[in-house]
Amino acid sequence: MPKLDPTTTEFREAGHRLVDWIGDYFDNIDRYPVLSRVQPGDVEKQFAAAASETGKPYDALLAEFEEKILPGITHWNHPSFFAYFSITGSQAGILGELLSAAINANGMLWKTSPSLTELETLALRWVRDALGLPSDWFGIINDTASINVFLALAAARENLGLNIRGEGMTGRELPPLRVYLSEHTHSSAEKGALALGFGQKNVVKIACDDNLRMRPEVLADAIANDRANGMIPCAIVATVGTTSSAAVDPIRAIGEIASREKIWYHIDASYAGSAMICPEYRVHWDGFELADSLIFNPHKWLFTPIDCSVLFTRKPNVLRETFSLVPEYLTTTDTAEINYMDYGLQLGRRFRALKLWLVLEHYGLERLRNVIREQIGFAKRLADELQMRDDIELIAPQMFSVVVFRKKGTDEENAALLERMNASGRLFVSHTKLRGRYGIRVALGNGATEWRHVQQILDLL
Numbered sequence: 035m036p037k038l039d040p041t042t043t044e045f046r047e048a049g050h051r052l053v054d055w056i057g058d059y060f061d062n063i064d065r066y067p068v069l070s071r072v073q074p075g076d077v078e079k080q081f082a083a084a085a086s087e088t089g090k091p092y093d094a095l096l097a098e099f100e101e102k103i104l105p106g107i108t109h110w111n112h113p114s115f116f117a118y119f120s121i122t123g124s125q126a127g128i129l130g131e132l133l134s135a136a137i138n139a140n141g142m143l144w145k146t147s148p149s150l151t152e153l154e155t156l157a158l159r160w161v162r163d164a165l166g167l168p169s170d171w172f173g174i175i176n177d178t179a180s181i182n183v184f185l186a187l188a189a190a191r192e193n194l195g196l197n198i199r200g201e202g203m204t205g206r207e208l209p210p211l212r213v214y215l216s217e218h219t220h221s222s223a224e225k226g227a228l229a230l231g232f233g234q235k236n237v238v239k240i241a242c243d244d245n246l247r248m249r250p251e252v253l254a255d256a257i258a259n260d261r262a263n264g265m266i267p268c269a270i271v272a273t274v275g276t277t278s279s280a281a282v283d284p285i286r287a288i289g290e291i292a293s294r295e296k297i298w299y300h301i302d303a304s305y306a307g308s309a310m311i312c313p314e315y316r317v318h319w320d321g322f323e324l325a326d327s328l329i330f331n332p333h334k335w336l337f338t339p340i341d342c343s344v345l346f347t348r349k350p351n352v353l354r355e356t357f358s359l360v361p362e363y364l365t366t367t368d369t370a371e372i373n374y375m376d377y378g379l380q381l382g383r384r385f386r387a388l389k390l391w392l393v394l395e396h397y398g399l400e401r402l403r404n405v406i407r408e409q410i411g412f413a414k415r416l417a418d419e420l421q422m423r424d425d426i427e428l429i430a431p432q433m434f435s436v437v438v439f440r441k442k443g444t445d446e447e448n449a450a451l452l453e454r455m456n457a458s459g460r461l462f463v464s465h466t467k468l469r470g471r472y473g474i475r476v477a478l479g480n481g482a483t484e485w486r487h488v489q490q491i492l493d494l495l
């Protein structure tokens with residue numbers, strides 16, 4: 035008998051119990067405080083100093099999970115989780131994760147699991163078409179948008195034709211390479227530029243208008259100025275649905291500048307991209323076809339458990355030329371097939387497409403659209419009700435499923451109000467600062483959220 039798992043008996047018993055536990059968890063999730071109340075160190079100190087020598091049965095461990103680990107969980111799957119961007123799981127997504135763990139395939143090459151590669155290609159083709167993206171775009175799944183923007187910026191840099199892959203960036207005559215974004219662009223783009231050696235001083239933050247959107251004329255000036263000073267514009271990052279307020283940069287106007295100037299155009303739609311399965315929201319990214327690369331995260335708003343981020347590009351060859359490096363033991367003869375390891379940093383690749391495929395196929399696009407529409411409707415209703423009160427003001431236009439507001443008073447009073455709301459345990463909202471002013475930020479995205487959950491925000495105020 036094998037030493038590790040002699041039979042599947044224990045696994046079956048514990049597995050059935052676990053699935054029931056998960057079902058009960060969702061049925062009773064309202065009972066948990068959304069934001070964990072533990073203090074730093076509380077979780078760790080309950081455990082033994084060293085790993086067990088003899089092992090323990092699953093029963094005892096599930097009890098330990100409930101007693102010691104669950105109190106230190108902030109419930110991202112709670113329908114009243116309104117902070118950051120809700121990482122939206124779903125029951126289909128959980129089953130997908132379970133199956134993917136059972137298969138434990140590694141999709142570095144097509145032949146290391148043909149289904150992994152082909153399901154990724156298929157699911158991304160479906161998603162691409164569901165979002166209304168051009169049919170010749172190539173997609174790849176990675177863990178997060180942060181990694182995907184890094185890959186996109188690396189491709190942008192290689193696309194300059196300066197042979198940075200071969201020669202590197204140091205020890206040679208190379209003018210500064212510039213990356214343009216806005217003060218509201220997610221920090222992951224700047225981090226990617228830092229890691230790629232652009233240098234922080236070459237990350238240019240373009241000013242925004244009153245609605246927190248990048249100003250194209252300021253961008254055009256910055257590019258002209260940089261060229262006049264001998265610098266090389268490399269990439270522009272625009273956002274559809276910024277993290278602070280879900281604002282949308284003028285995608286077409288920026289794209290026209292990028293095309294005219296031949297600068298790599300990257301669109302970050304990590305959060306709001308999911309809304310584009312509903313055709314009526316596509317006006318918000320009018321001009322997307324001008325992009326060289328685009329990111330959206332099914333793990334943000336397409337009911338797929340973290341992690342699952344999609345990078346689309348119309349220049350897969352550039353991505354491939356940037357990253358492909360095939361050691362002898364990985365060479366293959368099946369040249370007709372995609373080997374996704376050639377399009378990024380990772381060699382080993384999880385079967386993330388399985389959960390995405392399950393989510394798409396189980397719910398169907400129509401149901402997914404209706405959930406997203408309902409959530410945007412709740413956000414509108416919340417914004418309307420807040421605006422009817424004279425002690426509240428919205429500090430950004432309500433966009434998609436995000437509402438940012440503050441109560442009359444100081445920043446400190448609003449911060450204290452946020453603390454009190456979260457301490458109630460009934461919901462979790464986060465904050466942001468827009469034009470220097472503190473705002474309480476609500477983002478909807480959980481498939482189980484009903485109006486009564488959102489109503490609590492009004493009740494608590």
Ligand SMILES: *Cc1c(COP(=O)(O)O)cnc(C)c1O
Nearest residue numbers: 178179180220222277302304305
């Ligand atoms: C959340 C977010 C990111 C980063 O996403 P990760 O997948 O956590 O790296 C990037 N851009 C935007 C606009 C986001 O909202």
